[in-house]
Amino acid sequence: MSKFENYLQVVQHCDHVPYSSNGLTSQGELPLLLEDGAMVGTLLPPVTKALIDYNTTLVPAPFTFSDNGVKFNAHVQTMDQRTQVVSDLMTKWRLDKAFPALAGWRDELYAVYGSDGLPAFVMERAATPLFGVATFGVHLNVFTRDQGQIKMWVARRALTKPTWPGALDNCVAGGIPYTYSTKETVMKECDEEASIPESISQNAWNAGVVCYYTSTEHGLQPEYQYVYDLELPIDFQPTPKDGEVECFYLWDLEQVKQHMLKGEFKPNCALVAIDFMVRHGFITADNEPDYINISAHLHRKLEFPGPKKST
Amino acid sequence: MSKFENYLQVVQHCDHVPYSSNGLTSQGELPLLLEDGAMVGTLLPPVTKALIDYNTTLVPAPFTFSDNGVKFNAHVQTMDQRTQVVSDLMTKWRLDKAFPALAGWRDELYAVYGSDGLPAFVMERAATPLFGVATFGVHLNVFTRDQGQIKMWVARRALTKPTWPGALDNCVAGGIPYTYSTKETVMKECDEEASIPESISQNAWNAGVVCYYTSTEHGLQPEYQYVYDLELPIDFQPTPKDGEVECFYLWDLEQVKQHMLKGEFKPNCALVAIDFMVRHGFITADNEPDYINISAHLHRKLEFPGPKKST
Secondary structure (H helix, E strand, O other): OOOOOOHHHHHHHHOOOOOOOOOOOOOOOEEEEOOOOOEEEEEOHHHHHHHHHHHHOOOOOOEEEOOOOEEEOOOOOOHHHHHHHHHHHHHHHHHOOOOHHHHHOOOOEEEEEOOOOOEEEEEEHHHHHHHOOOEEEEEEEEEEEEOOEEEEEEEEEOOOOOOOOOOEEEOEEEEOOOOOOHHHHHHHHHHHHHOOOHHHHOOOEEEEEEEEEEEEOOEEEEEEEEEEEEEOOOOOOOOOOOOOEEEEEEEEHHHHHHHHHOOOEOHHHHHHHHHHHHHOOOOOOOOOOOHHHHHHHHEOOOOOOOOOOOO | OOOOOOHHHHHHHHOOOOOOOOOOOOOOOEEEEOOOOOEEEEEOHHHHHHHHHHHHOOOOOOEEEOOOOEEEOOOOOOHHHHHHHHHHHHHHHHHOOOOHHHHHOOOOEEEEEOOOOOEEEEEEHHHHHHHOOOEEEEEEEEEEEEOOEEEEEEEEEOOOOOOOOOOEEEOEEEEOOOOOOHHHHHHHHHHHHHOOOHHHHOOOEEEEEEEEEEEEOOEEEEEEEEEEEEEOOOOOOOOOOOOOEEEEEEEEHHHHHHHHHOOOEOHHHHHHHHHHHHHOOOOOOOOOOOHHHHHHHHEOOOOOOOOOOOO
């Protein structure tokens, strides 16, 4: 039994936040604004309410609210100050068990970029959905050629993962820790998740960026995934190392498609695999009726600033 | 002397129609609507005025105007009827020398798609900018590997071409004639423009679609270009055949970049070459500050329907 009838349904399952003219959905969310008016995130009503409550307990209040959105107050001017304010807030909410999202605290910092492309502040990864800020990761398609035919290494996520346990995943993926480049992140994760040594992972190349706007029970999640490809020698096999991956499969693209239509992939990983299938001529304008629409969902224009310098 | 400082300026030179919430620019254009309300094109004021004048000379009038846009009248119901109405109109305007765009008449039919993804009508290629309808083409990146390094075959357009004579172009490109598939179009153009035989051109693969919204003195031009890649053996050389191409150059990607920044490429061909550079890891998130913005310009979401079936 298939969960999805076609690739279009697969991409729409992930990139499911409706398009709008101002970047806002109709869920009554409040824009998180920087001093120059740039919108860097959105808060859903329960978060807005909790933030108003928190703000009134502090003097001077770190945030200021208006009809347009919520801003940092005038005395919170530098990246370090904004980072401290957000850290204090999220630590308090974590202790209070205010939002389930914070139960997944990772001690991993993500950058939130301003319209100048520089980090406006950094914040705990698990808290990003509460502020609805854009996040940035790398996903690596690992493939080999068997008598000319492309086969893809697909990971099954460990059953102990807090999110999407047991789901299918791209061979290697990870969030970009603050101060890492995308290539450094790929090489680090290649070693940790798949035992791929630097001598091989250095051959991975950046092949694009997949952008989509998804949401979970934790909040709105506009995401950018830098896509890398890595061709392995036919005799090299990725092996789990850090416990994030249960096992790896080597499948031809028709097999990948069948597992995808059954709904076995983590939704955003399916997008990355579809992008691979598009770039390598497996999904084509001649064999896929929704080709243009699928490409649009892989390259959603997000209304939140990204980095201008390498991440 | 460079015309452009960076890739972002190159892509913005082509994809230069401003984003808007309703798909309309601020040039006072009139939407061309189908019966179900789908907007399939836009008319700039001089075209609207000429169409109103033309419409009043015929009984029954083929078009009907409202504040929302212009539609075919109730008695123009089928694809054939719409095609005939547009053909009569453009033939009249061509004879009257009403618009310079029609001096480039090619006797080549382009399909205009409705929201069901089927052709609503077909019309002469040279007339498409007057109606601002979306057009569809194929562009082929032809490359080879010289000791592992990618080199790209770049075409110089014939000096006798009516548009962009002498400019640099992708190795092979062409509009998709009504009834042709994208792959058939690529193979036809490979033979005609570059003397690449079917035995080689059949290896070309569809690697994505580049979408942008440009305009010329003839009107607004939302365009979809299906991108193909073809790797040639190092000893095979494309050769001009039908007079469309002056000569071919074999350049490494750094050379392609330098000619591009000098403004030597036909603008949309530069986009296709940049998309190639992105997919093959020459332009990366780590070496290109505007990576995300460039990707967005290569994948503009256009508000006009495209084909749902293979073209």
